[in-house]
Amino acid sequence: MTTSSGSDASPEIGWGVGSVAARLGIAASTLRTWERRYDVGPSRRTAGGHRRYTETDIDRVVLTQRLIARGAPARDAARVAHALDGEGLAAALGTEQDRRGSEDLGVGDTAPAVLEAARGGDSRRIARLVGDAMDTHGATSAWTEIVAPTLVEIGREWSAGRLPIEVEHLASEVIVGELRAYTRRIGELDHGEPSVVLAGAEDDQHSLPLFAMEAALAEAGVGSLVLGARLPGQSLASVTHRSRPQVVFLWASIVRPDDDPLIDVLAGLTRSTCLILGGPGWPPRVEERLGPRGVIRSTDLRSTVQRIRGIVAH
Ligand code: B12
Known part of the structure; x- marks a missing residue:
């Protein structure tokens, strides 16, 4: 060859x-x-x-x-x-x-199609649409332009009482499966000593963005270790102390209180690890509370991946 x-x-x-x-x-x-x-x-x-x-x-x-x-x-x-x-x-x-059974849809038509498939409980179609979108556009674009807007809409419809919770559960499970399959397709899942750790904040069940990060990082050639949702603060502290990762990324969807004890745990994490917080759940004054320890607040998948890539490259 x-x-x-x-x-x-x-x-x-x-x-x-x-x-x-x-x-x-x-x-x-x-x-x-x-x-x-x-x-x-x-x-x-x-x-x-x-x-x-x-x-x-x-x-x-x-x-x-x-x-x-x-x-x-x-x-x-x-x-x-x-x-x-x-x-x-x-x-x-x-x-x-x-x-x-590809449908060959453009980006603009895929999000409504995923929503329609979710409403109809059609897990195979959700999987196909999301899998194809990642194969065609890559995980970063597929998440940002298709999956995230669909999830936001699902959340909106659920909170307005127009969508039963099982639709959200089904769509979430299928999308997690597709994100992980994509990560496997393009690289190896990192089971070794991690330089990038991805986790969900204590008591927060939302894990989807962690798997989106894992896939997007793999796409950028960076391996990561996902510890999943609801990681107890003390576990995060021991993993960080033991493995000394270069980056810890912590996600929170649910709004956390200003006096969240988890923030004290974060303040004590070794300073050689770069701490990045993502998701709308972090209180506005978290930077102040973390003080000299330092923290990066991230707002979107693409820039977060670029930032992490820059950190691990040094
Ligand atoms: C899927 C889902 C679930 C699934 C989670 C499955 C899983 N494996 O993750 C299940 C069914 C378990 C669930 C449970 C609950 N959920 Co829920 N869930 C969602 C949903 C639809 C998507 C979550 C997600 O992945 N969000 C990530 C992206 C897609 O959304 P986003 O954060 O709003 O995105 C913005 C930014 O963060 C940024 N962004 C997007 N992607 C990325 C990626 C990265 C890396 C970064 C940095 C930024 C970024 O861009 C967006 C535009 O501003 C959201 C809707 C929503 N808008 O988030 C509700 C939502 C988060 N859930 C909500 C609620 C209330 C709950 C429950 C409390 C319901 C209940 N009564 O049991 C429980 C949580 C219990 C707990 N203690 O955690 C509310 C939270 C309201 C609030 N302000 O606190 C939401 C917002 C729905 C709503 N509209 O009301 N949920």
């Missing part, structure tokens, strides 16, 4: 690894790993030695990615993708598309 023997596209018009990473929403480091370990990679190089993916190479990567997402071990997925030529790959991907 690393020789110049392919018949489609000249080396000059092939795709560089960065472009393929952006197009498919797969970290460039993952693409390089697949090339090194499984020989799924660019079949061309420019005269200067830069990798160039042809459209057939990209189809091979996409098929590998989809088979892994369906539970195949990476080595087996790569073997299947390798055995197919351009036509075979196109046929396999076409079948995949049919199997998923």
Whole structure:
């Protein structure tokens, strides 16, 4: 796969690894790993030695990615993708598309479609729409432009008494599943010593943004450890003390009181760990209470991921 023997596209018009990473929403480091370990990679190089993916190479990567997402071990997925030529790959991907029943919707139409599927209790359609949106636009854009607005609307309709709570539960479960499947598809879930820890504030059940962060960080080539919702303050303190992560990100959806004892715990966290607070639940005076310890307040997924990427790169 690393020789110049392919018949489609000249080396000059092939795709560089960065472009393929952006197009498919797969970290460039993952693409390089697949090339090194499984020989799924660019079949061309420019005269200067830069990798160039042809459209057939990209189809091979996409098929590998989809088979892994369906539970195949990476080595087996790569073997299947390798055995197919351009036509075979196109046929396999076409079948995949049919199997998923893609609706080929634009960003603007996807959020209403997810809402409609949630209302109708159609978990397969929610999964397909959200999964496809992430494959097409990447997790950061799919969350920001499709998933988050849908969730905000679901919350609004629930609080107005127009939507039963089970709809919110169903949509949440399916979306968490799709976010984690996407993270697995593009990288490894981090089970090692974490440099980025993601958790939900004590007593707060909302965990979805943590999984969105995990996926978006993976997309940026950063592994993270999700400790889930409702992490007791003392556990957060011991994990931070023991593992000394570079970043702790803590989410709160439910409004917390000004005299929240959790804030005292946060004030005592080692200063070598950068503390980032996200979500509308943090009281406005939290910065004041954390004083010299320091804290970053984050307002959206994209900028938070960029910030964390900058921190772990140093
Ligand atoms: C899904 C959901 C649930 C699920 C959670 C499942 C899960 N695994 O996470 C379940 C059903 C368990 C649940 C339970 C409850 N929920 Co609820 N839930 C939601 C819902 C619909 C989405 C939550 C979410 O993921 N929000 C994240 C994003 C999508 O929303 P957002 O924070 O408003 O987004 C803004 C910013 O934060 C930013 N943003 C968006 N994404 C991201 C990502 C990052 C990383 C960053 C930094 C910023 C950012 O942009 C947005 C625009 O300003 C929200 C609606 C809502 N608006 O949040 C209600 C909501 C948070 N829930 C609410 C309530 C009341 C509850 C319950 C108390 C209900 C009950 N009586 O039992 C319990 C909570 C109990 C507890 N102690 O925690 C209220 C909170 C009201 C308040 N002000 O405190 C909300 C706002 C619904 C509403 N409109 O009234 N919930």
